[in-house]
Amino acid sequence: MARGWDWGGLIVCLCFASFFLGLVVLMPVMLSLYGSPSSPSFSIDLFDNQAFNMARAEGSPKNLTIHFHLKLKNENSAIGLHYPDPFKITFSYFPNVSMLVNLAEYKVDSFYQGNGKTKHVSDLVETNGMPTVLEGTDMVAFRVDLVGTYRYKKVGTKRHKVEVGCVVGVNYTTSQKMQTGFIRLAQPGLDSQLKPPSNDDYGAY
Template identity: 70%
Template sequence: MANYVNLVFCLCVSSFFLGLIVLMPVLLVLFASPSSPSFSINIFDDQTLNMTKSDDDSNMTIHFDLKLKNENSAIGLHYPDQLNITFSYFPNVSMIVNLADYKLDSFYQGNGKTRHVRDVVETNSFPRVLDGTDFIAFRVDLVGSYRYKKAGTKRHKVELGCVVGVNVTDNTKMQSGFIKLVEPGLDSKLKKKPPPDYAGAYR
């Protein structure tokens, strides 16, 4: 009986250490080389679009759904600073005009969790079509930082963006659903207000 108990004990100990040997490389990969979070956005979803400016229009409303996903199943994420989301548009290929800014307060995101931020922003002006086209080329930029929930980690800066085109003729989006925010993000050299005599046409 004693020999049987010893045999079972040895088998259990062997299985435990074998399991550690198998899991150790996986755990090392998960903790030593964690993935960056992913960000995507859906604007104008379930919103009646009217991209034709009337004489009474001075601004417009943008409905958006920002999706933030922690791609790590073993590590949580802290967003220690505000996330800044900027909505802009291109009146031409060499200029970008700010429409609205949105700030998301710092928060913690658990292992493998996805968060949706659904909200509305009102623009400070009405966007113009991209010169020579029937499209309004909207730009969404996200700037912020994150750090992994483990000892000794530093902040990682995030600068991502995407372009969303809307046809003013039939009020349809060029891309449907969520659009991933990718690098390069900020078109900082283009961020300037148009001159007062800018002749871009409204549609």
């Protein structure tokens, strides 16, 4: 007499095989999402849709209104980000290659950013003076620096400090920008070393 199939045992084996296969497939994906999360990215559009004349005539204002649009993007599709401290944005300019002059500062309050979300900050700031051209050129070389902290929404994670910046060139006579649209804020280059070091209000990380 032939033995019948052990259907119960076969089903159990198939369930275990499916579970194991699922782990094999999902583990690399989960590790890529949670194991090595990405840092947030920042980009800025300076003087967006702003018409102004940089050239100063007699009796003209002694300061400048800077319109800006900042984008802060969480590059992680599976992890939220906390920004526990206010972001500080500094607007400066280069009168020459060895000097950087502060024009204005702006702060973005602390906030939480969901998975893969982008935060937009569009505002204007008044400068404490008028910039001059970069020596030997007809351009004003604006510098934008952003300093702050962020923390992944994971148990036991620490704060990470972010310090990024970019340079935006504007023709002094025509007010035409050398770069259009959003410019990515990257890790500071050699030009950022011209600035005196700021006080570290965040402590150790």
